[in-house]
Amino acid sequence: MSIRPVLLLGNPLLRSLCVRVRQYNTPDLRALVRDLADTLHDFRRRNGFGRGIAAPQIGDKRRVLFIDVDGPLALVNPEIVRSSRQMMTLWDDCFSFPELAVKLKRHLSIEVRYRDPEGKEHLLKARGALAELLQHEIDHVNGILALDRAVDSKHIVYKSELERLKRVSGRKEM
Numbered sequence: 001m002s003i004r005p006v007l008l009l010g011n012p013l014l015r016s017l018c019v020r021v022r023q024y025n026t027p028d029l030r031a032l033v034r035d036l037a038d039t040l041h042d043f044r045r046r047n048g049f050g051r052g053i054a055a056p057q058i059g060d061k062r063r064v065l066f067i068d069v070d071g072p073l074a075l076v077n078p079e080i081v082r083s084s085r086q087m088m089t090l091w092d093d094c095f096s097f098p099e100l101a102v103k104l105k106r107h108l109s110i111e112v113r114y115r116d117p118e119g120k121e122h123l124l125k126a127r128g129a130l131a132e133l134l135q136h137e138i139d140h141v142n143g144i145l146a147l148d149r150a151v152d153s154k155h156i157v158y159k160s161e162l163e164r165l166k167r168v169s170g171r172k173e174m
């Protein structure tokens with residue numbers, strides 16, 4: 001088990017275009033997936049949020065994601081092959097800037113083609129929460145951060161401030 005430090009906003013590695021994995025089922029790839037899983041679960045225990053992590057967030061430039069929503073899933077070389085025209089607007093957050101919330105738009109549904117660590121190809125159809133999570137993580141392997149997708153610069157805020165404003169106004173949606 002190996003919990004790795006999560007890189008923070010400003011680290012240039014978060015801006016790298018990651019490279020495709022060419023060899024599957026290797027000890028090295030399995031070790032990366034294990035580290036992603038351990039780091040995600042540790043982060044979630046300590047911070048109370050977190051459903052996915054991308055390899056560049058632990059300083060590895062391979063196109064690998066690990067998510068844990070309805071169970072653990074490792075995605076190697078993920079690619080969005082279809083996206084809905086319909087968009088959703090939401091507040092997003094990220095391990096790499098854990099105190100911030102950013103309002104952005106994502107496609108309501110997508111289809112993602114990926115390989116598992118053994119090299120088998122899969123097609124995942126996702127909608128809503130899973131779709132936005134996958135778009136967030138796939139952005140990471142392209143060096144794109146949620147902040148880049150903010151609807152505007154006024155919608156990058158401290159989470160604590162957002163929560164305070166929600167309490168004061170009694171509104172669920174801001």
Ligand SMILES: [Zn+2]
Nearest residue numbers: 093094095096
């Ligand atoms: Zn992130």
